[in-house]
Amino acid sequence: MVPEGLLRRMEPAWLADRWRVRIHCASRCLWVIEDQGVVAGYASIGDADHPDLEPGFAGEVFELYVHPEQQRCGLGRALLSSALDTMRGLGRLWGVLEVLQDNHQARRFYEAFGMQTDKIVRRRPSGLWCSIGGRRYSHSHGSVRVVRYEIPLQPALRGRIPDLGG
Numbered sequence: 297m298v299p300e301g302l303l304r305r306m307e308p309a310w311l312a313d314r315w316r317v318r319i320h321c322a323s324r325c326l327w328v329i330e331d332q333g334v335v336a337g338y339a340s341i342g343d344a345d346h347p348d349l350e351p352g353f354a355g356e357v358f359e360l361y362v363h364p365e366q367q368r369c370g371l372g373r374a375l376l377s378s379a380l381d382t383m384r385g386l387g388r389l390w391g392v393l394e395v396l397q398d399n400h401q402a403r404r405f406y407e408a409f410g411m412q413t414d415k416i417v418r419r420r421p422s423g424l425w426c427s428i429g430g431r432r433y434s435h436s437h438g439s440v441r442v443v444r445y446e447i448p449l450q451p452a453l454r455g456r457i458p459d460l461g462g
């Protein structure tokens with residue numbers, strides 16, 4: 297599902313640098329599950345930044361990954377719950393995320409969790425970036441199709457049809 301050219305550019309030095317930036321990024325929060333010192337899964341969250349969402353209205357899960365050997369053990373659910381609890385604690389009203397349209401495994405997981413999709417297919421540029429010595433470098437690799445999933449974070453909003461399009 298990820299463009300071949302992009303996978304080939306995922307060199308360790310670039311990835312390590314991206315991680316350094318992300319770990320120290322004040323506006324993001326990273327949840328990591330370790331199993332005997334080895335990373336079994338992680339989730340990263342922050343404020344949703346989309347033109348159709350009011351700033352401060354929604355938190356977004358940017359990444360959620362569980363090691364293939366540890367999948368279907370409840371780790372994904374634990375990470376997503378922690379991520380959404382953090383957003384709730386920060387006063388966000390909705391939790392949102394985007395997933396590749398063809399990522400059926402992840403879509404089933406989000407649906408089992410109780411998230412709903414607005415069914416709009418959006419195109420996003422796909423690429424890699426890193427910043428070395430204060431400079432930002434990026435590689436662009438076309439675009440991918442994603443769908444958004446969302447869930448209300450405050451009890452009063454449950455059962456209400458969201459109007460995220462305005």
Ligand SMILES: CC(C)(COP(=O)(O)OP(=O)(O)OC[C@H]1O[C@@H](n2cnc3c(N)ncnc32)[C@H](O)[C@@H]1OP(=O)(O)O)[C@@H](O)C(=O)NCCC(=O)NCCS
Binds near residue numbers: 366
């Ligand atoms: C999607 C992902 C994070 C789910 O994590 P996980 O730890 O495997 O999921 P859990 O064990 O917590 O699953 C919770 C429930 O979700 C549903 N679910 C999870 N994976 C599923 C699958 N492949 N097919 C159908 N339902 C699934 C099930 O209802 C499951 O409960 P059950 O195991 O009791 O039946 C994991 O598969 C993953 O890392 N995938 C690759 C990366 C990815 O696609 N990330 C999302 C990018 S947006």
